[in-house]
Amino acid sequence: MANTATDTQAQEAPEAGTLTDGFHLVIDALKLNGITNIYNVPGIPITDLGRFMQAEGMRILSFRHEQHAGYAAAIAGYLTQKPGVCLTVSAPGFLNGLTALAHATTNCYPMILISGSSEREIVDLMQGDYEEMDQLAIAKPLCKAAYRVLHAEDIGIAVARAIRAAVSGRPGGVYLDLPAALLGQTMDALKGQQSLVKVIDPAPAQLPAPEAVTRALDVLKSAKKPLIILGKGAAYSQADDKIRELVEKSGIPYIAMSMAKGLLPDDHDLYAGAARSLVLKESDTVMLIGARLNWLLSHGKGKQWGTEPKKFVHIDIDPKEMDSNVEIAAPMVGDIASCVGLLLDGMGGDWKTPPSDWINAVKAKRDANVEKMAPRLQNNNVPMDFHGALGVLKRIVADNPDMVLVNEGANTLDFARSIIDMFKPRKRLDVGTWGVMGIGMGQAIAAAVETGEQVLCIEGDSAFGFSGMEIETICRYNLPVCVVVFNNGGIYRGTDKNPTGGSDVAPTVFVKDARYDKMMEAFGGLGFYATSPDELNQAVTEAIKAGRPALINAVIDENAGTESGRIGNLNPQSVVAKK
Ligand code: ADP
Ligand code: TPW
Ligand code: MG
DSSP states (O other): OOOOOHSSSSSOOOOOOEEEEEEHHHHHHHHTTTTOOEEOOOOOHHHHHHHHHHHTTTTEOOOOSSSHHEEEEEEHHHSSSSOEEEEOSSSHHHHHHHHHHHHHHHHHHHEEEEEEOOOHHHHTTTOOOOOOOOOOHHGGGGSEEEEEEOSGHHHHHHHHHHHHHHHSSSSHHHHHEEHHHHHHHHEEEHHHHOOOOSSSSSSSOOOHHHHHHHHHHHHHTTOEEEEEOOOOHHHTTTTTHHHHHHHHHOOOOOEOOGGGTTOOOOTTTOEEEEEEEEHHHHHEEEEEEEEEEEEEEGOOOSGGGOOOEEEEEEEOGGGGGGGSSSSOOOESSSSSHHHHHHHOOOOOOHOOOOOHHHHHHHHHHHHHHHHHHHGGGGOOOOSSSSHHHHHHHHHHHHHOHHHHHHHEEEEHHHHHHHHSOOOSSTTTOOOOTOOOOHHHHHHHHHHHHOOSSSSEEEEEEHHHHHHHGGGHHHHHOOOOOOEEEOOOSSSSSSSOTTTOOOOOOOBBOOHHHHHOHHHHHHOOOOOEEEOOOHHHHHHHHHHHHTTEEEEEEEEEBTTTTOGGGGGGGSOOSSSSOOO
16 A cells, blocks of 8 residues: 555644544544545435545545445555545445445455444444444444444544555455444544554565475476466556566466456467467466456366366465365465565576467467457447447557446446457456446446546446446546446347236336436436447547546347356256246
């Protein structure tokens, strides 16, 4: 966590006899630790906390729903390595934010959910206070750590603990419970200032033992058909140069999990993304760097991994991740920057790159697949299919490599992930480990706020609906966010029928010809309606040039999608139902 000059500036000592209060101690504790952006929804008891934060020079962004403020905070943590902070009211606001806190924990993003709460005496006797809920107990199983502060003089240490818990080791979500009474408590201002704690080295380096490094190098040396898999932990670690050096020096082909795309540019000579099936099946040694062997990698076994026996090298900061699904031949437990640095040192000057028949086979497969796909991406069909629309967006992303891409949906997600190349680290933000719908506008807002870059959101029409109201937030803060809604009239497709012939439409179907572009216009943003790839190209180009809130309703063939995109196989099958 980098400290800027302003974070570390000593505050002036308060005059003797002056008072401070809980509100201001929370603000001072956050600012002292370099946290200046807050994602929030106001209300009792934290409305004034937000006002005071703004008055004290923090950037406080108010959302329309806490879940999106929470998703914004979570991805802010991922982008900056500082915990993103979401601020909510008690019970219902807290619960709305809790989904995002659990999501942050699941995805290993550092985040702090700060919620106001009602009076402990009443909550604990269950006497029915305003928005009564035992929030601390409810948060605990869903995050890395949960703390409650009862005394103003403990605010400094509580904020410090929350920050360290969020960013150290495996990053994740932390809950901080601030009862209403705490915020109004007063104390001597000088004592208050002295009670604040600046977190020193919040995410300390964690080095693997020398034997672990040697073991990993021995496994890699004996490989005939090695593969590297980069995950979003590698992207998070910001060890970009070292990771690139490791790939290039080792000469090992690599694939990137969704959000690790662009960590090295997707047009890199060793990128095997378009030969994914081949490298998973045929590799004999796999080095995982900040990627878990969870469902997204078929748990490291089964059909997708073929019959070739594999040895795994696994770099992760969490020791419990080793042997989670299959045996790990060379566990390297430590932070990625340190682990990769030690591997590079150990490789020395005479490292032998993998046999050329393996490299050539991978590149031949990749190039053939890329060539096969190319003409489909050039089509100008009306109605648009996913390939025609994404061909346009692929070219726009290539021309604007600093732009941040946010992506959710089913077909919209899966096609965009494989079609759109990324060229820089941490530019692709998507549904993460859960495949959750609803991250769209929250992540877009945080990406714009934290990076200052143009944001492009590629959203399924269903996916967009989960956070669509936040386009008002995007307009209110005049953020450079261009939302493209892939409007195929439903979840996966717009063509399902009600088998009874009744007047209700099928459960996956939405209003026909919906005009999402008009929603954006309602709040003063730019709305576009695109029915062909050419029109889509024009609209996105214009929106990006304007650098203002924009929404393009991209009409996609309602037949074009498939059930659950690429993961239809995960749906259970009924043996009795008629389809
Ligand atoms: P993906 O979904 O891209 O495969 P995952 O979220 O499954 O990635 O895995 C990310 C992994 O990275 C987690 O197991 C987490 O513990 C690990 N991780 C996060 N930050 C670091 C770091 N700085 N050093 C080492 N491991 C890290
Ligand atoms: C919080 C289940 C997975 S994908 C999806 C849903 C509802 C929407 C797919 O339709 P969309 O994309 O976005 O229009 P497309 O291109 O295929 O038509 N609730 C949550 N998360 C998930 N994942 C779901 C429901 C789901
Ligand atoms: Mg859809």
